[in-house]
Amino acid sequence: MAEKIFPYNQLLEFTRNVFEKIGCPPEQAKTASRALLSADLRGIDSHGVARLSGYVRLWEVKRVNATPNIRIIHETPSTAVVDGDSGLGLVIAPFAMQIAIEKAKAVGTGWVSVQHSNHFGIAAHHAMMALEHDMIGIAMTNASPLVAPTFSIDKMLGTNPICVAAPAGTEPPFVADLATTTAANGKLEILQRKNLDTPTGWVQDKEGNPSHDANILKKGGALLPLGGDREHGSHKGYALGAVVDIFSALLSGANYAPWVPPFPAYVPMPAQQPGKGIGHFFGAMRIDAFRPATDFKQSMDHWIQGFRNAKTVSGEEKVLVPGDPEREFEILRFKNGVPILDAVVNDLEALAEKFSISFL
C-alpha cells in the first residue's frame, strides 16, 4: 500500500476546485471541502478525500444537486426540520448545525432533523461547530444499510454514527465520535488491503453465521452492531443505531432502515422510498443554560485529568479521553501533510483530468 504525502492546503484547494467544477456555489464548495478534508486531518481516511470521486459520481447520476435550495420547512423555538433539496450533506450539515446553534442562543438548546440529504462526511466536524460557542454539540446520521440487527440476516441499518463534543477549559475538548457497529466499514477496508481476517464479532456471512472474512460484505454478509452478538450486548448497539435512525429520519421525513439510499452511485436506489434522501440529526446545548460555563469547564478539566491519570493495564501507556487520537492526527497532519494511498491519488488525478484542473 504505497502512499504519498500531500500538504493539507493543497488537498483542500483541489477539493474546492472539484466541487466548483460540478457547479457548487463558491461558498458551498469551500464549506464542503473543509468538511470532507476534516476526516483526512483527523485520521478517518475512509471518509475524506478518498470519497471525493464518489460524490462526483453521485452528481453525475443526478443524485446530488450542486445548487440546492436548503431551507427550514418546519420549526419551533427549539427545533427545526431542514429540507436539504438533495444537496451535498457536506453543505447541508453545517447549515443545519448553525440553526441548532442559533436556537440554543435563543432558548437554551436547538435540535434540527434533516431530510433529503446525502452523506455528510464525519459527524465530529459538525458537532464541533458548537464548541466555540461554549455549547455541547451533537451530530448523527443514518446511512446505507450494511448492518444486521441482533438475530437478523437482513441488513436493516447503517453504521449510524453519533458524535458528542463538549468544551473543556485548559484541556482540549471531549469529542466522542463513534459508529454504532463493532467496527466501521473503513476498518474492513484496511484489513482487505492487508489481506487480513477480521476479529470475531465484526461481521457475519449471508446466512448469519459468524465470519472473519474482511470481504464478506461483497458476498452478502453484514456488519454487526456494537457488541457483536447477543451475549456480548449486540442488542445495545442495535438499539443505539435504531435511535440514530429514528432521530435522523423518522423525525424529519427522510428514508430509514433498509430504504436509505446507498452511497455508491452504481448501486441502484431501493425500489421503495418511504421518505426523502438520507437523514441527519443535530443538537446544540448552551452550557450556561444549565450552569456557568466556567464552572462546567473547570469540572471537565478535572474529569479529563482524572481519566488521563487512571492506572493503566500492563502494556498500555495511558488511558485515552475520547477525541485524543483524532486530535493527535490533526496536529501532525496539518503540520506534516496527509498521506494518500496511491489508489486514491490515481482517483484524484482522474478527477483533475476530467475537470481540466491541476492536481499537483
Add this chain to the structure above:
Amino acid sequence: MAEKIFPYNQLLEFTRNVFEKIGCPPEQAKTASRALLSADLRGIDSHGVARLSGYVRLWEVKRVNATPNIRIIHETPSTAVVDGDSGLGLVIAPFAMQIAIEKAKAVGTGWVSVQHSNHFGIAAHHAMMALEHDMIGIAMTNASPLVAPTFSIDKMLGTNPICVAAPAGTEPPFVADLATTTAANGKLEILQRKNLDTPTGWVQDKEGNPSHDANILKKGGALLPLGGDREHGSHKGYALGAVVDIFSALLSGANYAPWVPPFPAYVPMPAQQPGKGIGHFFGAMRIDAFRPATDFKQSMDHWIQGFRNAKTVSGEEKVLVPGDPEREFEILRFKNGVPILDAVVNDLEALAEKFSISFL
C-alpha cells in the same frame, strides 16, 4: 433459587407503606413505589423491590432525605437544572421528567439535568412518561463507579444507562433502555447465584486481565464498557458512558466519574466530593415540533414492522424491536404476579417487622 409469586398490587402497596414509614409524604411514596415496581414488572429484577431495603439503609445513614425540597435552581425556556435535595431518585426523576415535558409543550423540547439525587430505578419508567404526550422521552443517570474504561484498571464510571422511548401508532412504542456496559451488574448477580462463569468481555480482574469470574467485582475487578475490549469497540461503550456522566453530572453540578456516591449504604462515601449527590439527565421532544405526530407514528409502525419481518438467523424465531422483551414481562407479570426470590422475600419480611406493617 426458590421464589414465590406475589401480586403486583400487593408489592406496590407494601412498598408504598415502607416509603411512608421512613417519612415520605404520601404522594411521593406513591410515585416512588410505582417507579421502583416498574422494574419488577418489566423483568429488571435487580432494580426493583429487591433494592427496597437498600433504599431504607441509605435513609438510615442519612444519605436519603425523605422530605426533600426538590426545586429548579436554574432554567431557560428549553432547559432546567433541578436540585433533588438528597431525596429518593425515584421521586426526583419523575419531577424532573415532568419539567422536561412542560418545556417541550412550550418550546418544542425540554432538557433537565439533575444534581443532588440518589439512584432512580430504571431509566425506562421515566423516559416513557413522554409517550402519552406524543413526545420522545430520554432518561439517563450516572452511577457508582464499577466500570474500567478501555486500558484502565481504575473503575472510573458507572454502568450509566440510557433510555430512549418513542411512540408508534398501532404498534407498541419503541423503548431502548441499556447500560453502556457489555452486561449490567444484575446479570452478574444471576450468574453468581447459579455459580456460573461470565462470557468473555464482561469483566476484568483487579490487574486488568480478562476474567470469567462472576464474583470478580468483590475481588477488586471491574465491569467492562460495551464492546469488552479495544478490538471489539470498548472505547465506544466507554465514550457513551462518559457522555451520560457529562450530561447527568457535569451539566448539573452532581458528582461524576469515580466520585459518584456508592449505592450500598455500608460502602463509605468517596473522600473527595466534587459535586452534589448523583446526577441524571432527562429530555422530551414533542414529535409535532418536527413533523405531524400521525405521520411520525405511521412511519414508526412501518419501521417496526420492517424489523419484525426481517429474515432471522437459523435457530432464532424473530428479530426483536427494543422494548419487546420488557413489554412481554410487563403484560405477564401484571396479570400473573411477580416472582420474588426467597432471599428477597426474607428481606421484605424483615422490613415488615422493622416497621410493624404486614407483608402478606
